Amino acid sequence: xxxxxARSLIRQLLAGLVALGLAAGLAVKLVGxxxxxxxxxxxxxxxxxxVLVVEIVTSLRRGDVGLDIVAALSMTAALTFGESLAAxxxxxxxxxxxxxxxxxxxxxxxxMTELLSRVPRTALRHRDGQLEEVALDLILPGDLLLIxxxxxxxxxxxxxxxxxxxxxxxxTGESLPVKLVAGQSALSGSANAGDAFDLKAERLAADSTxxxxxxxxxxxxxxxxxxxxxxxxFALVFLAVTVALATAAWWLTGDxxxxxxxxxxxxxxxxxxxxxxALVSGLSRAAKLGILIKGxxxxxxxxxxxxxxxxxxxxxTIGQAKIVATRTADGTSADEVLRLxxxxxxxxxxxxxxTIVDAARVRGLTLAVPTDLVETPGEGITGKIDGREVTVGGxxxxxxxxxxxxxxxxxxERPPGALAAAVAADGKPIGVLILADELRAxxxxxxxxxxxxxxxxxxxxxxxxxxxAKFISVGLxxxxxxSELTPDQKxxxxxxxxxxxxxxxxxxxxxxxxxxxAADIGMAMGARGTAASAExxxxxxxxxxxxxxxxxxxxARRSRRIALESVVAGIGLSLIAMVAAAFGLIxxxxxxxxxxxxxxxxxFNALRALRG
Numbered sequence: 001x002x003x004x005x006a007r008s009l010i011r012q013l014l015a016g017l018v019a020l021g022l023a024a025g026l027a028v029k030l031v032g033x034x035x036x037x038x039x040x041x042x043x044x045x046x047x048x049x050x051v052l053v054v055e056i057v058t059s060l061r062r063g064d065v066g067l068d069i070v071a072a073l074s075m076t077a078a079l080t081f082g083e084s085l086a087a088x089x090x091x092x093x094x095x096x097x098x099x100x101x102x103x104x105x106x107x108x109x110x111x112m113t114e115l116l117s118r119v120p121r122t123a124l125r126h127r128d129g130q131l132e133e134v135a136l137d138l139i140l141p142g143d144l145l146l147i148x149x150x151x152x153x154x155x156x157x158x159x160x161x162x163x164x165x166x167x168x169x170x171x172t173g174e175s176l177p178v179k180l181v182a183g184q185s186a187l188s189g190s191a192n193a194g195d196a197f198d199l200k201a202e203r204l205a206a207d208s209t210x211x212x213x214x215x216x217x218x219x220x221x222x223x224x225x226x227x228x229x230x231x232x233x234f235a236l237v238f239l240a241v242t243v244a245l246a247t248a249a250w251w252l253t254g255d256x257x258x259x260x261x262x263x264x265x266x267x268x269x270x271x272x273x274x275x276x277x278a279l280v281s282g283l284s285r286a287a288k289l290g291i292l293i294k295g296x297x298x299x300x301x302x303x304x305x306x307x308x309x310x311x312x313x314x315x316x317t318i319g320q321a322k323i324v325a326t327r328t329a330d331g332t333s334a335d336e337v338l339r340l341x342x343x344x345x346x347x348x349x350x351x352x353x354x355t356i357v358d359a360a361r362v363r364g365l366t367l368a369v370p371t372d373l374v375e376t377p378g379e380g381i382t383g384k385i386d387g388r389e390v391t392v393g394g395x396x397x398x399x400x401x402x403x404x405x406x407x408x409x410x411x412x413e414r415p416p417g418a419l420a421a422a423v424a425a426d427g428k429p430i431g432v433l434i435l436a437d438e439l440r441a442x443x444x445x446x447x448x449x450x451x452x453x454x455x456x457x458x459x460x461x462x463x464x465x466x467x468x469a470k471f472i473s474v475g476l477x478x479x480x481x482x483s484e485l486t487p488d489q490k491x492x493x494x495x496x497x498x499x500x501x502x503x504x505x506x507x508x509x510x511x512x513x514x515x516x517x518a519a520d521i522g523m524a525m526g527a528r529g530t531a532a533s534a535e536x537x538x539x540x541x542x543x544x545x546x547x548x549x550x551x552x553x554x555x556a557r558r559s560r561r562i563a564l565e566s567v568v569a570g571i572g573l574s575l576i577a578m579v580a581a582a583f584g585l586i587x588x589x590x591x592x593x594x595x596x597x598x599x600x601x602x603x604f605n606a607l608r609a610l611r612g
Contacts, residue, residue: 014051015095018044022088041084048091049075068094070242074263077246078588081256086588090264093596123154126198136205143201153190157199158183165194168543238571242266242578249582257588261581265591266574274566274606281609282559290543291552298538301521302556306501308455309494309515312462312472315508315525315546317437321352321419323359325434335365337431341392341423343368343385348375352421353392355435391424398422398429439472440546447476449550453557457500461490461515490515506549523549559609570602 021044025037052072059068071094078087124131126144136154139145144160147153153166164180168190177193180186186199242263250259279296286293293299310316326334342360345353347370360367370390373383380393382401391398402424418436422429447458459480462469469483482493490505491514497503498520505512505519513536516522524537525544541548577594580586586594 014048015092018048018088018092018095020044022092025085025088038082038084041088042079045075045079045084045087045091048095049079052094069239070263070266073243073246074260074266074592077256077260077263081260083257083260083588086260086264086592089589089592089596093592093599120152120154124148139201139205141201141203145199145201146196147192147199148196149192149194151192153186153188153192153199155199155201155205156185156188156203157201158185160198160200162195162197164192164197164199166190167193238266241575245578245582253584255584258582258584261584261586261588261591262578264588265577265581265586265595274570274602275563277603277606278559278563278566278609281562281607282555285559285610286552286555289548289551289555290541290545291548291555292540292542293552293556294538294540298521299556300560301502302504302539302553303560304502305455305504305521305553307457307459307497307503308450309459309461309490309497309503309505309519311490311505311507311512312460312464312469313437313508315506315512316443316460317439317472321355321435321437323356323433324418324436324438326431327434328431329429332430334431335363337423338363338433339365339367340385340388340390340425340430341421341433344370344373344381344383344390344392346370347373347383348381350378352419352435353381356392356421356433388425389427392421395420395422395432398424402427402429437472442547444475444477446547446550447478450553451477453550453553455553457497459493459497461485461493461505487512487514491518494518506546523552555609562606562609566602566606569605570598573598 021040025040025044028040029037049072052068052075056068056072071090074090075087075094078084078090120136122133122135123139124146125134125139126146131146139155145154145157147164159180159182161182164184164186165177166180166186167177168187179194185202188203188205246259246262249262250256276296279299282299283293283295286299293302323338326337328334328337338356338360342357342365345356346367348354357367368385370383370385373381375381376393376397380391380397380401382389382391384390391401393401399422418434421433421435423431423433450458457479458477459482460469460473460476460478461482463485464483466481466483469481473481482489485493490512494503494505494515495518502520504521504523505515506523506525507513507516508525512524516524516538517536521539522537523539523541525541525546539552541552574595577586577591577598581591
């Protein structure tokens with residue numbers, strides 16, 4: 001039995017013992033045997049007090065001074081001065097409070113706990129015509145795995161056969177399943193919501209997406225927020241105030257019962273529970289939306305951000321070129337230009353060629369098989385399609401091959417940052433495909449919404465040319481555009497922006513990792529395995545959508561606000577009750593009951609951070 005399990009069992013037994021003792025003592029009192037009720041109350045308080053003192057001594061040896069001392073003082077004082085019923089109520093609250101704390105923590109962590117509980121331990125691997133069940137650490141890239149209905153995809157890989165219908169909701173927050181065909185990549189941690197399919201492993205289990213997410217979640221669960229550490233310091237002040245007020249009430253009035261009432265009404269829960277419960281609730285709420293925040297420090301800092309520094313490629317933009325326009329010669333349709341270009345580009349591994357092929361397939365065009373291929377690396381490719389001599393490449397490359405550099409079709413300006421792929425057939429230009437990295441949909445609205453949430457300054461940071469950065473930022477209302485930056489210059493930019501307030505950096509590539517680490521809060525797009533950006537960042541968006549930035553900021557600020565509300569309201573009510581007790585307006589039993597009401601109200605208020 002683990003130490004944690006043993007402590008939990010002891011607390012359950014103590015809570016049951018005190019509850020039975022309270023019931024028995026009250027029953028004895030009702031039947032006219034009140035003299036015995038005090039003895040019964042004392043008998044059930046003493047074991048709780050002994051356990052509490054042991055825990056206090058253990059904490060003091062570690063250098064931790066906690067507010068459990070208040071509970072020990074209140075029970076001791078109540079027993080000493082004959083307020084055994086009040087002592088029993090405090091004992092029940094202490095023992096029962098462990099259940100309340102555990103419940104609140106379970107509720108707050110439920111999304112992260114659910115994510116961790118989905119970790120697969122084994123997988124079915126094809127081997128010599130048979131299926132064998134193997135541990136995940138034995139799976140190698142290239143292994144063929146059978147993913148049954150309901151199985152969690154154990155490693156990153158590609159669908160090898162069949163159609164995969166995957167539920168990615170626990171990872172990305174997307175409610176609708178995605179359908180993948182052979183050759184498409186499957187995200188580890190996704191659940192198979194359709195028929196069984198074969199998966200070709202592409203990574204080791206330890207390097208896969210889900211393993212990286214699990215490591216991030218485990219780190220998040222063990223971190224503490226600066227606000228929680230600040231609450232510890234306030235706890236010492238609260239302890240001193242409690243003891244001073246109780247002592248003053250006794251000394252000035254000569255009535256020790258007033259000191260007992262002050263002690264039993266003192267409530268530590270707003271400080272030692274409200275802050276962590278509210279912040280962990282925010283972490284769990286964010287995880288449900290595919291936003292992994294690495295612990296309390298990160299969520300508190302995210303709530304205070306005033307400056308946003310954002311990368312361009314793969315962050316502000318999609319990060320993958322798409323055909324945004326097609327110019328054609330008279331008598332040739334855009335689809336025909338794309339069909340001929342894509343048919344020829346099937347024979348090339350160039351990234352632009354593959355983009356053109358993918359665009360044609362998305363449109364449902366039927367591609368022909370190219371022949372007589374001749375490729376000039378980095379320039380273009382020629383070959384025959386349906387008996388026609390076709391050329392695809394850069395404008396100058398195609399113009400040079402066909403001997404017509406003055407054709408207006410090949411001499412047209414393109415937007416900054418865009419690529420132009422010219423297409424010629426039988427020695428004549430028939431079209432130009434314009435490819436560009438598009439701005440993510442809804443980016444303008446997102447920038448406005450972030451400003452409404454309190455982001456005062458937004459800066460674009462990119463390694464691209466200045467004209468490309470200026471073109472992509474038109475209409476976004478950015479405060480500054482910094483272009484042609486090296487990774488170390490991005491770090492300097494982040495550090496220089498700190499004069500304007502806490503800085504959040506958003507990026508996605510390895511070159512962004514230093515800046516993400518340097519920022520007060522780093523946010524990475526995507527969590528593919530052990531990518532440097534995901535490891536360096538404080539927040540990881542598990543789904544590749546920039547619009548998740550807004551709910552991340554909102555959740556963080558709401559969680560911090562609720563934590564502060566709980567502390568201020570709880571401590572404020574406790575101080576008022578303590579003063580009233582010092583003036584003799586609240587008896588010890590009444591104070592003990594009032595303490596429990598305040599504790600429960602504060603904890604359940606902190607759990608509001610779980611809701612949207």
